[in-house]
Amino acid sequence: GWLRALKCDLDLTRTLLVTRQAGVFTSEIITIELETRVKQARGVINDSLYLAGQDAGLSDRLIMQLIDIYGWDIDYRLDIRKGDSFRVIYEEIFKNREKVATGNILAAEFNNQGRSIRSVRFTSANGQVDYFTDDGANMRKAFIRNPLDYGRISSHFNLKRKHPVLNRIRAHKGVDYAAATGTPIKATGDGKVQFIGNKGGYGKTIIVKHGEKYSTLYAHMSRFRKGMKHGQPVKQGQVIGYVGKSGLATGPHLHYEFRMNGVHRNPVTVPLPQADSISVAEADEFRIHSSYLLALLDTPDAALLALYDPKISL
Ligand SMILES: [Zn+2]
Incomplete structure (x- = not known):
């Protein structure tokens, strides 16, 4: 038969469509809006955070994000106890009702040896993305300890x-x-x-x-x-x-x-300062943003969809 139409995905949102009518080819690019949803996962640690993350249905990428967020505070080899737990909300990206990607962790809670640390993702006015405690302190240190990965x-x-x-x-x-x-x-x-x-x-x-x-x-x-x-x-x-x-x-x-x-x-022992906290200028915006995300974190997964407003930019 003759080629009537050809469809080719250019990227997640754009599809190239080539059609043939009366011997003439025409092409157009169709744009499909992606839909972002939030999803919640929770887990209790038996062996390692990694395995608990897998059990909770988190992708490797999301587990790595969780490890990165809390890695400044928690030494995963020494500090983890059986029964420690976590809770996260994260984005899932849908196209035509089909999941096509996972986004980022928006908020998380980690319970380590009875201590609960909550954090939210926030993009500062200068474009820097970081995770902050609910009172605006940066989860990240201003310095990493080692300038080499191997050595x-x-x-x-x-x-x-x-x-x-x-x-x-x-x-x-x-x-x-x-x-x-x-x-x-x-x-x-x-x-x-x-x-x-x-x-x-x-x-x-x-x-x-x-x-x-x-x-x-x-x-x-x-x-x-x-x-x-x-x-x-x-x-x-x-x-x-x-x-x-x-x-x-x-x-x-x-x-x-x-x-x-x-x-x-001594670079090995010097106490490392925290990275910048939320600035005074952004304090109000952060307070609104973080209380919204922490409310989502406290909402059972089944009810999340109703509360989540995709128009609120995260
Ligand atoms: Zn030297």
Whole structure:
């Protein structure tokens, strides 16, 4: 038979339709609105949060989100007890009444050893998405502890160390992570590149300034990430360069320093500050937003649909 029509999904919302009439092809793009619904899941932990999340019907992506939200507060290897529980509400995306994707966790509650921590998702005016406690404190810390995903500490912060190359007492004002050349190095917090270049024994070095109080330094890189330059804004977790042994180094490693008010602190033990709380300017909006989400969180799943208003932008 002759080809009459051809349908091709361009993305989730757009379909290309090509039709043939009297020997002439015409094409049009049909747009289908997606529908967002909220769904609730709850679970009790027997073995691990991951398994409990699976039992509750959460996708791997949502379980990872839940782990990320509470990972700043809870050490999943040490703090989890049998009987700890969680509750989340999250988005599901529907097209033609068929589920096509899961969105994000909107609000969650985690009960850990009798302590209940509730959190809601909120997008600040500057576009930054974070999870906050109901009184507006950020769930996230301003810094991640380790600039490398893989790497072991080969030399600790030590103000009386004998330098391995110079062979005399010289304070080691940072921590060394041994890792393969080329291992990505992440900025540990949001900030701006204050220095990028060669810095004597430090070799290829980047210093990131985080507001007025903090700065971090990353030394002995093999190379910088393409496009990095002085004054460039960087985000927490963004790759800024790669492990190497430039400068005075016996082997490939990252030398990492953490400074607070200009004073070197031990990056492994320094208490990390919370990321920014809800600003005064956004306090009212946040209060309305969070009370709505927490009301949804307290609503049984069967009744959620009636309460949920998709016109309220989340
Ligand atoms: Zn070092």
